[in-house]
Amino acid sequence: MSEAAAPDLREVRGPSALSGGRQRFFDLLWLISVTEFKRVYFGTVFGYLWSLIRPLMLFGVLLFVFTQVFRIGSDQVEHYAVMLLLGIVLFTFFQETTTKSVTSVVDQEGIVRKTQFPRLVIPLAAVLTGAFNLGLNFLVVFAFVFAFGVDPTWTWLLLPVALVFLFVLAAAVSSALSVLYVRFRDVAIIWTVVAQVLFYGTPILYPVTAFDDPTIEHLLMVNPLAVIFQQVRVWILAEPQAPTAVEAAGGALNLLPAVAIFVGLCVFAIWIFNREAPRIAEDL
């Protein structure tokens, strides 16, 4: 201990989303996400397998149903299986992280009520852990991509751009839900329903062009998830007949609602989290 360097008095402002400084925030976020990921991945023999088996099972079932029973997939899309798998893996990330985040702050009650902990780390760690998992799942996805005979193109390099948007969206939704759940416990139920609706409202099972109706295509592109998914499909599969998000929306201007929802969700999440963060410990 050096006696010379007497630290100055600094005001303590109480808990907040980032309380304790930026560096500590990122250190904690990284550390918690990595530890949690390692725990799931190395903790049990089948740890990682379990997190992969759910999307793969869903993929297998849906692939069978939509290629053998209804035949909407194979008739319209050259690489229906790959499109389906991409969609399922991406959506599983979004659904699992947001669902896990809803209760995350309440689950970490002890830490929130008894330590000085940057509150925002809790939902964001769930998203980051999910992102690690998604990265790993993409190895499997690309194995399928090659297996189904999709040729690599330079647009594959654009995938991270779409993923960044997906992560930001998941982070915004997760943090907003996690603080809302502190006060309103039915958020959890509401969100599972909304997530289910989103699953069908996003072109995962079907291509956007499935309806042969430009109005429905435009409407679908109001959903920011649909925009992201559509663009991933275009970039990975590089099919000339698949419309880009802009084409599906019927012009760049028609993407404005999706952009507005995206930005609105982010602003709302920041606002609500900052508003609630100082009081979480009291409301629990």
Added chain:
Amino acid sequence: MATSLESNTPPAIEVRGLKKSFRIPTHRVDSFKERIVRPFAARDYRELRALDGISFDIRRGEFFGIVGRNGSGKSTLLKLLASIYRADSGTIRMAGRLAPFIELGVGFNPELTARENVVLNGVMMGLSPGEARRRLDAIVGFAELEEFVDLKLKNYSSGMLVRLAFSLMIEVDADILLIDEVLAVGDAAFQQKCADAFREMKAAGKTVILVTHAMATVEEYCDRAMLIDDGRIAHLGEPEEAGRRYLRLNFEGAGAIGASSTTGSEDAPVKMLGARIVDANGERTSSIEHGEKIRIQIEIEARQDFAALAIGHLIVNGDGVGVCQLRAPIGGDPPPPIAAGERLKVETVVDNMLGAGHYFVHCGVNRLLEGGVALDVAAATDFVVFGGPADRGLVALPQETTTVIEKAQA
């Protein structure tokens, strides 16, 4: 508030006009459904004022005790200092890094190994991840858990957890430590280690805020202590005085409870007219030297006929521990019947073998033949014991030591 600022050491913590109240909704709305069905339900709430504008300074290198009853606002203050709650108004300013220990090991994740937990919690307490890894050895070393560093915490015993948590606290080397009731854990050997660590911290000039119910700890370690009552500072200064006032508050509370029960109230079968400690001349006194006699005198009035009565006093020390019970029939042996309206003055004399400290007397009168309590007054009187050979232990018993020296065989 008369605070003796003996030196011009810079403050480590400066608190000014701190206020905090909680809104307790009369009807808690915890779902959207309810919010929609009854949109105005949550508007009704009562305000609970936990802290009512308190100000104080804690100097650098000071051992500062905070005491107070449950519900006094003590925990709220703690959580405000630890940045768990946000104040309604007022400021807290701090010099340096604060490591809060509201509860030992609260940041531990049972699914992770000790190694992972130490790093994670070290970072939570403000270390960089690299620094936390460097200090890992010292932390597990102090806790004597080197062999278990890769064991998941869910497989730890509670004693091991406490040790790990405590050594983490010691080794993170924060400028200010906020410790809440941690000395009461662990086995005797570890407690000794904690006590040593405290002395070391004190010697190293750390600022330590100690929150505890154990007055002995406050008096032993703290330079100053603050008593909080009803959201205000009731005392700030001498730890001994804070301890005394705290006990008085505690027993006032206990007395009030006793008074509301049937045995202590107006319609109790025996009425308490007075209770006091007296000296050999029958004069009222409050301090008794060790080795002298303790004379407890009570005046009572019987409200009904009794076959026989007996006193049943309990001497309680400052920590609320019953030290000894005094029982004796009233009016001789065999005890005579007592008629309604009779007034009795009963004096009980015991040898004072108690260690130095503050004691309270719970006065009681029992029905001897029928059984049952006729009167029970908590902390009816109190006294202070001074002198005595022992400075540790509750009582100093008369002793006799014999030694036999056997000559060494040639």
